[in-house]
Amino acid sequence: MKPEKIDELYFNDVNEPIQLDRRDFLKKLGGGIIVVFCIGKLSLLNGWGQNDKEDLSNFNAYLRVKEDGRVDCYTGKIEMGQGIITSLAQVLADELQVSIYAVDMVMGDTELCPYDAGTWGSLTTRFADPVIRAAAAEAREILLDLAAEKLQVTKTALTIEEGVIFVKNNPSKKITFAEITKGKKIVKSLSTKPEIKKSSDFKLIGQSIISTDALSKVTGKAQYSGDIKLPEMVYAKVVRPAVYGSKKIAVDASELTTFEGITLINEGDLVAVVHNNLEIANKAARKVKVTWNTPEPTTDTDTIFQHLEDQITDYNVFKDGGDLTIGRAISKTILKEKYHDGYKAHAPMETHSATCYFEGEKLIIWASTQTPFGLQKQLANALHIELEKVHVKQIFIGGGFGGKIYNKQAIEAALISKSCGKPVQLVWSRKEEFMYDRFRPAAVMNVTSGVNKEGKLTMWDFDIYCAGTRGTSLFYGIENHRTRMFNEKNVKGDSHTNKLKNQSVHPVGTGAWRAPGNNSTTFARESHIDSVAYKIGMDPLAFRLKNLDHLNMTATLQLAAETFDWNRKKKEGHGFGIALGEDAGTCVAIITEVFVDKNSGEVQPIKIVCAQDMGQVVNPHGATVQTEGGITMGLGYALFEEVEFSGGNVKTRNFKNYEINKFSKTPEITCVFRDKMDAKPQGGGEPAIICVGGAIANAVFDASGARVYRMPVTSKRILEALKKA
Amino acid sequence: MKQSISFTLNGKPVTVEVEGNESLLTVIREYLDKTGTKFGCGLGDCGACTVVINNEALRSCMLAVEDVVNKTILTIEGLEENGNLHPLQKAFVEKDALQCGFCTPGMIMNAYGLLLKNPTPTRNEVINGMEENLCRCGSYNRIVEAIQLAGIEMNKNF
Numbered sequence: 001m002k003p004e005k006i007d008e009l010y011f012n013d014v015n016e017p018i019q020l021d022r023r024d025f026l027k028k029l030g031g032g033i034i035v036v037f038c039i040g041k042l043s044l045l046n047g048w049g050q051n052d053k054e055d056l057s058n059f060n061a062y063l064r065v066k067e068d069g070r071v072d073c074y075t076g077k078i079e080m081g082q083g084i085i086t087s088l089a090q091v092l093a094d095e096l097q098v099s100i101y102a103v104d105m106v107m108g109d110t111e112l113c114p115y116d117a118g119t120w121g122s123l124t125t126r127f128a129d130p131v132i133r134a135a136a137a138e139a140r141e142i143l144l145d146l147a148a149e150k151l152q153v154t155k156t157a158l159t160i161e162e163g164v165i166f167v168k169n170n171p172s173k174k175i176t177f178a179e180i181t182k183g184k185k186i187v188k189s190l191s192t193k194p195e196i197k198k199s200s201d202f203k204l205i206g207q208s209i210i211s212t213d214a215l216s217k218v219t220g221k222a223q224y225s226g227d228i229k230l231p232e233m234v235y236a237k238v239v240r241p242a243v244y245g246s247k248k249i250a251v252d253a254s255e256l257t258t259f260e261g262i263t264l265i266n267e268g269d270l271v272a273v274v275h276n277n278l279e280i281a282n283k284a285a286r287k288v289k290v291t292w293n294t295p296e297p298t299t300d301t302d303t304i305f306q307h308l309e310d311q312i313t314d315y316n317v318f319k320d321g322g323d324l325t326i327g328r329a330i331s332k333t334i335l336k337e338k339y340h341d342g343y344k345a346h347a348p349m350e351t352h353s354a355t356c357y358f359e360g361e362k363l364i365i366w367a368s369t370q371t372p373f374g375l376q377k378q379l380a381n382a383l384h385i386e387l388e389k390v391h392v393k394q395i396f397i398g399g400g401f402g403g404k405i406y407n408k409q410a411i412e413a414a415l416i417s418k419s420c421g422k423p424v425q426l427v428w429s430r431k432e433e434f435m436y437d438r439f440r441p442a443a444v445m446n447v448t449s450g451v452n453k454e455g456k457l458t459m460w461d462f463d464i465y466c467a468g469t470r471g472t473s474l475f476y477g478i479e480n481h482r483t484r485m486f487n488e489k490n491v492k493g494d495s496h497t498n499k500l501k502n503q504s505v506h507p508v509g510t511g512a513w514r515a516p517g518n519n520s521t522t523f524a525r526e527s528h529i530d531s532v533a534y535k536i537g538m539d540p541l542a543f544r545l546k547n548l549d550h551l552n553m554t555a556t557l558q559l560a561a562e563t564f565d566w567n568r569k570k571k572e573g574h575g576f577g578i579a580l581g582e583d584a585g586t587c588v589a590i591i592t593e594v595f596v597d598k599n600s601g602e603v604q605p606i607k608i609v610c611a612q613d614m615g616q617v618v619n620p621h622g623a624t625v626q627t628e629g630g631i632t633m634g635l636g637y638a639l640f641e642e643v644e645f646s647g648g649n650v651k652t653r654n655f656k657n658y659e660i661n662k663f664s665k666t667p668e669i670t671c672v673f674r675d676k677m678d679a680k681p682q683g684g685g686e687p688a689i690i691c692v693g694g695a696i697a698n699a700v701f702d703a704s705g706a707r708v709y710r711m712p713v714t715s716k717r718i719l720e721a722l723k724k725a
Numbered sequence: 726m727k728q729s730i731s732f733t734l735n736g737k738p739v740t741v742e743v744e745g746n747e748s749l750l751t752v753i754r755e756y757l758d759k760t761g762t763k764f765g766c767g768l769g770d771c772g773a774c775t776v777v778i779n780n781e782a783l784r785s786c787m788l789a790v791e792d793v794v795n796k797t798i799l800t801i802e803g804l805e806e807n808g809n810l811h812p813l814q815k816a817f818v819e820k821d822a823l824q825c826g827f828c829t830p831g832m833i834m835n836a837y838g839l840l841l842k843n844p845t846p847t848r849n850e851v852i853n854g855m856e857e858n859l860c861r862c863g864s865y866n867r868i869v870e871a872i873q874l875a876g877i878e879m880n881k882n883f
């Protein structure tokens with residue numbers, strides 16, 4: 001799948017299986033019991049699957065009970081800190097009745113794992129999970145059949161515990177998974193819908209399990225793409241222009257002669273040097289003089305919002321109902337507001353990295369990527385070789401957040417390796433990471449709403465520029481409403497194109513950022529809801545409860561309000577703020593308490609409560625860690641993060657001027673979940689973050705009277721708002 | 726200038742041939758293949774590269790290798806003793822004070838330096854001592870808890 005396609009995420013199309021005869025890979029596996037699965041069979045699982053197409057050549061999920069009794073679980077998903085290395089093993093272990101520590105996760109290896117479109121969109125638990133469960137259930141039945149044969153009893157007389165099969169009323173009669181699988185190679189495809197355990201039978205699901213990869217991470221043994229060292233490997237350094245979008249005109253490498261052993265790569269727009277010493281490569285790259293054709297800046301940090309509104313005049317209606325004119329007529333109070341959100345960087349602690357080498361014609365690569373199969377295809381195209389000639393290997397990823405789906409660094413590394421004929425390592429500098437990030441797009445939200453004398457919302461008119469539709473379906477009951485996306489191209493991701501000039505309206509690269517677009521639209525909606533409540537003199541909690549038309553959301557908000565103790569007394573200078581949002585099937589309610597110093601405008605978060613309805617919670621501990629993580633990261637975009645630029649010249653290129661959240665601004669965070677063990681699991685990696693901006697902005701207003709209409713809510717903006725207030 | 730430089734790394738004497746002017750981070754990761762110490766920025770801004778030198782937590786990306794001649798350096802790989810995790814490592818696992826794990830070695834080494842100076846830090850003292858170590862995954866609260874827990878454990882052992 002092309003990165004641009006993934007950007008349509010704003011995620012509609014989440015699966016496009018590649019055609020590849022995968023029977024070959026079966027040869028690569030050793031013995032044991034292997035469960036093969038066609039993606040079409042997913043439709044057996046109550047529509048939990050991502051695809052309904054029957055395609056028998058495309059095996060898509062499987063596991064292997066190995067001859068030593070351990071179990072390999074193969075998934076195309078990757079681990080970047082979201083904890084699925086643990087939660088997927090957990091569902092497998094529960095279904096197959098083995099210890100979670102007997103499960104080996106094989107992730108994101110394009111030769112061993114089933115195709116997967118990519119790890120994003122909080123899809124793993126919703127889609128990979130049921131497949132793995134079904135495969136495990138199938139394996140369990142096969143093991144029981146074989147055990148019944150061996151032990152000469154009927155299958156129903158058997159039970160399994162921790163990888164050992166017993167005769168129920170004669171536990172001394174038993175056989176282990178290892179004994180059953182020894183010397184066998186059984187390949188089975190799922191044929192009928194397997195019996196998946198009911199929640200009442202869960203042993204592990206719903207239990208809090210500490211991350212199984214923590215040990216390797218606290219000892220420094222966990223390997224990331226820049227940690228691979230190969231014989232004869234050289235380090236590559238790419239020569240970059242100062243301005244994004246520049247095109248190469250000429251290269252002067254005459255000064256390179258002073259460096260022994262340096263090689264220049266000059267192909268197309270790629271100019272790089274390689275050397276077997278990292279620091280020499282870095283020094284030499286600075287001596288290469290490239291003349292660039294630099295695009296003229298058309299906009300900057302402050303003019304961007306007007307620029308977007310001027311450039312994008314086309315729209316399509318995402319959702320509407322009732323009649324806005326009637327809505328206006330029956331409203332007692334009408335409020336019109338404009339909200340802005342700037343570009344945000346992903347800024348993972350691991351910069352984009354890749355290490356690769358050629359084995360004959362074949363490329364072997366480790367890369368920090370959220371899309372190993374997408375990368376495989378990109379590399380095959382870039383190198384003009386067949387898909388099978390590219391092997392993307394399993395590796396840990398040091399954070400992604402949507403930024404590592406584009407794979408520019410991996411393509412650069414592969415082209416350089418091909419050109420110089422040596423194994424290559426390419427680790428982007430922090431500056432490159434900022435310049436070539438695909439930022440969360442700047443966005444404008446115009447909102448007008450009306451409310452009647454009883455405090456019921458009667459009209460909602462929402463115009464969104466560049467933030468997509470994700471999470472914008474209304475959960476407030478408003479009869480007359482309209483939500484418009486400016487330029488339908490907007491919702492198609494990166495190509496926020498001005499049709500006339502056929503160029504992006506954004507001066508920098510843009511893409512998916514943890515819960516794409518939803519952070520911006522939720523900030524605008526929830527700030528506005530608060531503004532209206534204030535204007536008509538209603539408590540923001542009561543106003544929301546009165547207007548919600550979504551049972552799960554109402555219950556989630558009530559849970560948050562109880563946990564937070566909304567009616568308690570506030571200390572001087574403190575304020576409370578609520579925001580609600582929906583993402584990846586999960587309902588989120590966040591309530592924050594902040595202190596605002598009115599002299600300096602400084603905000604200190606004091607407490608955050610996050611209630612979520614995410615259906616079945618597979619690993620409550622893991623879900624809590626993810627939620628805390630999302631909120632902690634969210635405090636950064638709410639309070640500090642802002643990409644400064646003039647045209648394609650990104651000025652915030654390090655953590656000194658692109659400030660992310662730190663220890664001291666992270667308050668006590670309490671996460672609560674609605675108890676719904678029998679429901680389908682929903683997304684967990686992204687949802688919580690969407691409410692942080694709105695909840696902070698509302699709490700700041702409550703504490704100080706400063707209404708800030710632009711993210712982040714910086715001290716400067718608070719002081720400006722206070723002057724106006 | 727090409728030269729050979731000696732120091733103690735994780736309890737063992739090492740001598741490396743250097744070009745001169747390399748950062749300690751480069752020497753540890755690329756010459757000595759100890760890749761547990763991470764590169765996060767190379768500018769002193771993130772703390773991913775933190776190691777302990779003569780009992781002080783420092784950023785290896787900001788030090789020239791010449792500055793550590795004859796010094797004693799401890800990296801994440803040197804924390805385990807006789808195959809046992811250090812209390813900080815144990816506490817990070819127990820509190821699940823990590824997600825992607827990329828900041829973790831730097832966090833643990835910085836905390837190691839902090840606990841040497843202040844064996845029983847308060848929550849605020851931990852926050853002050855750790856403030857300049859960044860974690861994009863947002864594990865801060867758990868890291869604070871882990872460090873306090875490790876402090877308590879370490880004091881018990883004396």
Ligand code: FES
Pocket residue numbers: 763764765766767768769770771772773774775784785786787
């Ligand atoms: S890598 Fe040394 S402080 Fe960031």
Ligand code: FES
Pocket residue numbers: 081349398399823824825826827828829859860861862863864
């Ligand atoms: S755990 Fe990912 S940066 Fe800290």
